[in-house]
Amino acid sequence: MIRSCQRLRWLLKENKHRQSDKIGVLLEDMSDEPKLSMNEHDEPVSGNAQMPVGVAVVLTLLGYIGCTKVDELNANFAGNVHAPFGSPVEVASLAPSEEQLIIMRGKALYAKNCMACHQSDGGGSGNVNPPLANSPYVLENPERLSAILIKGLGGPIEVLGTTYNGAMPAWENTLSEVQIAEVLTFIRQEWGNSASRITAEEVSKVSAKIQEQGQSQPWTEPELSEAFPSE
Ligand code: HEC
Numbered sequence: 001m002i003r004s005c006q007r008l009r010w011l012l013k014e015n016k017h018r019q020s021d022k023i024g025v026l027l028e029d030m031s032d033e034p035k036l037s038m039n040e041h042d043e044p045v046s047g048n049a050q051m052p053v054g055v056a057v058v059l060t061l062l063g064y065i066g067c068t069k070v071d072e073l074n075a076n077f078a079g080n081v082h083a084p085f086g087s088p089v090e091v092a093s094l095a096p097s098e099e100q101l102i103i104m105r106g107k108a109l110y111a112k113n114c115m116a117c118h119q120s121d122g123g124g125s126g127n128v129n130p131p132l133a134n135s136p137y138v139l140e141n142p143e144r145l146s147a148i149l150i151k152g153l154g155g156p157i158e159v160l161g162t163t164y165n166g167a168m169p170a171w172e173n174t175l176s177e178v179q180i181a182e183v184l185t186f187i188r189q190e191w192g193n194s195a196s197r198i199t200a201e202e203v204s205k206v207s208a209k210i211q212e213q214g215q216s217q218p219w220t221e222p223e224l225s226e227a228f229p230s231e
Contacts, residue, residue, distance in 0.1 A: 102197070106186025109179055113171070114187075122191040128166040130159035133191035136230065142184075142198050144228035146206040149180050152218030170218060177203040 071077075085091050096104065111120075114132075118124055122133035132138050137159065138145060152170035156163055171180060178200040188195040213227055 099197070102182050102185050103189060105179075106182040106184070107190075109175065109183040110186055110190075113174065114183065117168075122187065122193075124159075124164075127162060127164055130157065130162070130164045130166075132187050133193060135159050138187055139193060139195045140230050141228055142188075142196065142202060143206050143209075144224060144230065145184055145188075146180065146198060146203045147210060147224060147228050148219065149175075149184060150203070150207055150210060151215055153221075153224070154218045155220040157221040167218065172207070176200075177207065 082091075117129040118132050119129075122131060124131035130137075137148060148168075149171045151172070152168050154167040156165045158164075175183065180203045181198045181200040184198045184203075187193065188198065210227075215223065215227065219227075
């Protein structure tokens, strides 16, 4: 019994040797094969390679900085950061509409260019600067209003029962047609005024009309009323 066991073990050993010999020959054959091109790589060899310590340290550090940054920018992922909004649609609904944007821009243009004379309440000042709130020149014919801004205005003019005699310069060289449209839309819809929007195209048309008509100096009231009757 013991003998047959020993024999079996010997046979197995012998067999293993023979097989590994065979594989050795096989590998030799393959390595003898001519390479197809100079650039062909050697056969891959399996083994264990360790990541250099330096690389591991840098990667860990980058990961750490990245996590800290994400935490910082997202307020530690606190649930109430986006509250009370629950979806992108809700957040998008907060964006101002085109009309609101025009009014916002018009308001800024008014503060910068007109407020010094016509005041923040649109009430004008003294008997020099006429009011814009409730003024027929603001609320009526939009073409006439555009014309006032484009070329300016001087000489006596009656607004809401008071006669003013000052001078307003032309705005065509200071403000673009888009800006004139924005500021005019603002003054037509502020201080209780409620008149339609004026577009840049409309301002542009009036500008062309004035050029055709030949007015180069600021309007006087009679010239203005003749070129642009009040509706
Ligand atoms: C330097 C002062 C001054 C500034 C700045 C000024 N205006 Fe005037 N504006 C006047 C005066 C003065 C008159 C009246 C002119 C006259 O007496 O003939 C007038 C007249 C007007 C009128 C017609 C009369 C009325 O009351 O409805 C409008 C409209 C108007 N301005 C709008 C504007 C707008 C819009 C701006 C800004 C882009 C502006 N003005 C900037 C002084 C100014």
